[in-house]
Amino acid sequence: MKMMTRLMGAAALVVTGLASAPVHAEGGTLVIASTQVPRHLNGAVQSGIATAVPSTQIFASPLRYDENWEPQPYLAESWEVSEDGLKVTLNLVQNATFHDGEPVTSEDVAYSLMVTKENHPFASMFAPVESIDTPDEHTAVINLSQPHPALLLALSPALAPVLPKHLFDNGEDPKSNSFNSAPVGSGPFMLEEFTAGEAVVLKKNPNFFIDGRPKLDEIIIRIIKDPSALLIAMENGEADLYPFMAGSQEIKRLEGADHLSITDQGYAAVGPINWLAFNTTSEKLSDVRVRQAIAYAVDRDFITKALHRGVSAPQRGPIIESSPFFDESIPSYDVDLDKANALMQEAGFGDGMELTIDFIPGPKEQQQSVAEYMKSQLKKIGIDVTVRAAPDFPTWAGRVGGHDFELTMDVVFNWGDPVIGVHRTYLCSNIREGVIWSNTQQYCNEKVDELLNAAAVEQDDAKRKEMYGQFQQIVAQDLPIYWINALPYHTAYDKKLSNVPTGIWGTMHPMDMVDWSE
Structure with a gap:
């Protein structure tokens, strides 16, 4: 009853804004505000912030990473990689149990790793995994077909949650498994309640x-769709x-709150890119x-300097510009x-065309505002754009994952290494209808596949850099995506909080x- 009262109170705050701040006793409750609506809570088959933040609290993973990009023990107390790079042995802790008491x-x-390999949108992440022996x-x-x-x-919390086989291996489709919305893990927090579109309540x-x-004692993730209310x-x-x-107004406004601290740390491995994606199979957009x-x-500088008030950095390609592979x-x-109009004429659209652009609901400055700018800017080259809103994230994701779009704004992460976060967008083999953040552009170039594979x-970083350089030049010509800016992610938090997650994965980490300081 106490838990339900706390959750009802949190929901009421969104509506009235009149309740007093919660009292933080020893242990206490952390309330995380989010505009992201999770479809479910299983990060093994779903990517993205909305799922990753709760998933990494509910599930443990083989490894975790520190702020220096160094792997640290988690469910695996130690690990060894063979000299040929084809075997990785994980030595698990012996005292880990799932929330139902069964041993891990x-x-x-x-x-879990095979479920992730077969169902996660990042098909390249575990593609070399052939089998896993359990002596x-x-x-x-882990047996690999190649280094x-x-x-x-990839064995980090946001990417490799360890599921209880005795529950999830129940004959259901992993993507729609009933336990995805009522998960049992071995992480630091247990699911108490998941109210779709409202809140996720986790207890110690x-x-x-x-x-x-x-x-x-408790984490409550409150879904507040109205940015002003948040x-x-x-x-x-x-x-x-x-x-x-990521919004400039949000960042500047909360910087003025005396009880809050603002940091841009915690996103080093994220590599968030805001872009305009093309459905390359569309009759209108199939012509490069x-x-x-x-x-x-499109004026990238106007977007970053005017629309984003200078807090965003321009992004020219598929690999985040802060990466050594850019x-x-x-x-x-x-x-x-002039060049744009000439190209439209050459393509046979001198008389213009009509297109529809979608955007992710929620982060207006990075998404809706840019989509509306596209409407006015593309009119200058004869394109009449209709901006199509979605009532919520699942609706947008269903359209884009189902290839039911022409243009869409999107935010996609590099996830630390191109193998994890970049390949998925451009490989022919990752055109997977119904899977968001796969190759939803349906772009296919055999030379690109060859380079990425x-x-x-x-194993040599210099050779990898050369290959990724060739890849970037090809996709810049083919242009399945127009890359706009790197998102200026920040975290606002109460100054009384200690050990706020500012490592490479931020809050997508256990x-x-x-804790609350005294």
């Missing part, structure tokens, strides 16, 4: 396998932490000249309306050390 074994690890209950040997330079990073796992953790909740102390904040014309019509020589398609197994 190597069979659970093997099952005993606490040893899992995988990003494998250890009293039998967590790391002694003395978690510090908090900011009021943070200012009034009705919410304690707001991660993945039309896609290039649109790119030449190619500085990539064509940038600086605005040139080679880079996925290359928050077992987060």
Whole structure:
């Protein structure tokens, strides 16, 4: 009853904004504010912020990463990589149990990694995994068809949750398994309640396998779709932490709240890119000249400097510009309306065309505002754009994942290594209808596949950089996507919080050390 009262109170705050700030006792409750609506809570078959934040609290993973990009023990207390790079042995802790009391074994690890390999939108992430041996209950040997330079990073909490095989292996489709919305894991927090579109309530796992953790008693993730209500909740102390904040007005406004701290740390491995995606199978957009014309019509500098008030950085290609693999020589398609109009004429659309553009609901400045700018800007080259709103994230994701779009704004992450977060968007083999953040553009180029597949197994960083350079030059010509900017993610949090997650994965990481200071 106490838990339900707390949740009802949180929901009421959204409506009235009149309730007083919660009292934080020892342990206490952390209220996270979010505009993202999770479809379910199983990160093994679903990517994205909305799922990853709760999933990484509910499920543990083989490894976790520190702020220096170094792998750390988690469910695996140690690990070894063979000299040829074709075997990775995980030695599991012996005291980990799932929330229902059943022990975590190597069979659970093997099952979970194969479910992720077969169902996660990042098909390239575990593609080299051929099989997983389980010689005993606490040893899992991952057998690879080829070396995988990003494998250890892929074993992070946001990407490799370990599921209880005895529950999830129930004959249901993993993507629609009934346990996806009522998950049982071995992480620091247990699911108490999941009210779709409203809140996720997590309570402390009293039998967590790391002694003395978690510090908090409870985490409530409040879904506040109205950005203004969310900011009021943070200012009034009705919410304690707001991660993945990207709006310039939000950042500047919350900087003025005396009880809050603002940081841009915690997103190093995310590599968030805001872009305009083309459905390359559309009759209107299958001609590369039309896609290039649109790119030449868009003023990236106006978007970043005016619409985003200078908080966003321009992004010219598929690999985040802060990555060592980014190619500085990539064509940038600086605005040139004469060239754009000439290309439209060459493509046979001198008399113009009509297109529809979608956008992710929620982060207006990075999505809706840019979509509306596209409407006015593309009119200059004869394209009449209809901006199509979606009532919620699942609706948008269903349209784009189902290839029911022409143009769409999107935010896609690099996820630390191109193998994990970049390949999925451009590989022919990852055109998967119904799967958001796969190759939803339906772009296919055999040379691109050849380069990406080679880079996925290359152990020499210099050679990988050369391959990724060639890849970037090709997709810059083919232009299945027009890359716009890197998102300026920030986290706002109550100054009384300690150990706020600012590592490479931020809040997409177990928050077992987060605590309230005295």
